Amino acid sequence: MSGAQPKAAKIAGAVSITAEVDLSRITTRHRQGWVDIVTSDMGEVVEIAKKALAAGDNTAIAYHGNIVDLLEYLAEKEVKIDLLSDQTSCHVVYDGGYCPQGLSFAERTRLLAENRDRFRDLVNKSLRRHYQVIKKLSEQGSYFFDYGNAFLKAVFDAGVIEVARNGVDEKDGFIYPSYFEDLMGPIFDYGYGPFRWVCLSGKSEDLDRTDRAAMSCIDPERRAEDRDNYTWIRDAKKNNLVVGSQARILYSDAKGRTAIALKFNKLVRKGEIGPVMLGRDHHDPGGTDSPFRETANIKDGSNVCADMAVHCFAGNAARGMSMVALHNGGGTGIGKAINGGFGMVLDGSRQVDDILRSAMSWDVMGGVARRNWARNPNAMEVAMEYNRNNINGDQITIPFQADQSLVDRATEELFNNR
Ligand SMILES: NC(=O)c1ccc[n+]([C@@H]2O[C@H](COP(=O)([O-])OP(=O)(O)OC[C@H]3O[C@@H](n4cnc5c(N)ncnc54)[C@H](O)[C@@H]3O)[C@@H](O)[C@H]2O)c1
Structure with a gap:
């Protein structure tokens, strides 16, 4: 339980139930007010949920x-x-990431230390049952999606071959959609991703000031995503999202990030706030090559390459970001993803303005360009808009949309002539 699920459900006005084997995790989130009620009684869970639903209470x-x-x-x-x-x-499913059914959290920790083979067997058994119950619940009307934690891959590896879409291997994905295919992919195509900042002064007034500044950079009428973002940042303080640093996450695109970053730097220059550190998640349009997640909706075959993250990293370094990183792993596990990241300190200087103008869009638009080359419609729309607005600057090549029937005919002729 990272706490994100109950919090998100609450903001969305839903009644949510989150299971967690480690009580200390629940206690933390309960103390922070991200979870309303804690119980280990399944009958009580159902009773509370039904009452909350009937009353229209968004209980977590x-x-x-x-x-x-x-x-x-x-x-x-x-x-x-x-x-x-x-x-x-599940990206580290046999290393303690998944607690098998039948073991308490303490037993799982002990078994993991003493007998890894037995632990592995129990994980596999549990995953198989987990899949069966999800199948049953789906038949009863639930919409199940993979959260990007390699759950369906773990189920497949545990021996459930039928979870593979092609019934043989994981090449064509799984029978349940990944959140990426159904939700995030088209949003990444527009260039939106979890941009974030930290007020280095540690003052909550500075965060309030940046919230207002970010809000003034969003046109809620532009896209549905902007409407959501506007509401999100408007209500961020009220939703009590800070648990440590005075930090904020806001899904934003290249244009939005640049505008917000420049505005923040101006506030720093005028002495209205202390310095700010910008960054973003690795889970973003431009920085990550990860065929099971971030690049799962790039269908031109290039999603198994690792070039985008490297370009992103090198370009961010050349453009003068304060901190750049190139690393492996990042959520889906070592060997399955490569990530290029950045950190940028806003000190109010004009030099930082110049860096922001070239680096913020580089960091995002590489991902949009790539998705545009794969002919994803939202990305093509954004790439064409970028070119129009950047007529004297760099341009993104737009793919030629071939008539599929001609391609099919040519392929057929090629095979027939062999
Ligand atoms: N899609 C995204 O944007 C996104 C974001 C964050 C994390 N993730 C992925 O989600 C996964 C989890 O990330 P996290 O940071 O929350 O990890 P975490 O390890 O902090 O949390 C997972 C929790 O699950 C609990 N757990 C394990 N097995 C359980 C079981 N059988 N029943 C009940 N509770 C159980 C653990 O005790 C742990 O607290 C990772 O694979 C990560 O890559 C995806």
Whole structure:
């Protein structure tokens, strides 16, 4: 339980149930006010959820126990779940990321240290049951999606071949959509991703000031994403999202990030706020090559290359970002993704303005260009708009849309002539 799910559900006005085997995680989130009610009684979970639904209360319930037990109980009781996902750490499924059914958190930790083979067997058994109950709940009307935690891959590796879309291997994805295919891909195509900043003064007034500044840079009428972002940043303080540093995350595109960054730097220059550090998640349009997640909706075959993250990293370095990073892993696991990241300190100087003007868009538009080359319609739209607005600057090549029937005919002739 990272806390993101109950918090997000609450903001969206939903009743949520989050299972967690490690009580200390729940206690932290309960103390922070991100979870409303904690219980280890499955009957109580259902009772509270039903009451909250009837009253229209967006209650966040934490169930202390194993998710497979809870789902089996809910399936048996035919409790209707609208949206269902999993956020156990399946990218390190045999290293403790997933707690097998039948073991408490303490038992899982002990077994992991003493007998890894037995632990692995229990994980596989649990994942197989986990899949069966998800199948049952889906048949009962739940919409299940993979959260980008390699859950479906782990299920496949545990021996459930039928979860593969082609019934043979994982090459063509899985029978349930990944959140990336269904939700995030088209948004990344526009260039939106989790841009973020930290007020280095540590003052909450500075964060309030940056919230207002960011809000003034968003036109809520531009796209649906901007409408959501506007509401998000407007209500950020009220939603009590800060748990440590005075930091904020805001999904934004290249144009938005540049405008916000320049505005912040101006505030620093005028002495209205202290210095600000900009950054973003590795989970972003331009910085990450990860065929099971960030680049899952790039269908031209280039999604297995690692060039985009490297270009992003090198370009950010050349353009003068304060900190650049190139690393492996990043959520889907070592060997499955490569990430180029940055950090940029806004000190109010004019030099930083110049860096922001060239680097902020480089960091994002590489990802948009790549998606545009793969002929993703939203990315093509953004790339063409970029070219129009940048007539004397750099331009993105736009792919030629071939008539598919001609391509098919040519391919057929080629095979026939062999
Ligand atoms: N799509 C995204 O944007 C996104 C964002 C963050 C993380 N992730 C992925 O989600 C996964 C989890 O990330 P995290 O940072 O929350 O990791 P985490 O390890 O902090 O949290 C996972 C939690 O699951 C609990 N857990 C494990 N097995 C359980 C079980 N059977 N029943 C109940 N609880 C169980 C663990 O105790 C742990 O607290 C990772 O694979 C990560 O890559 C995806």
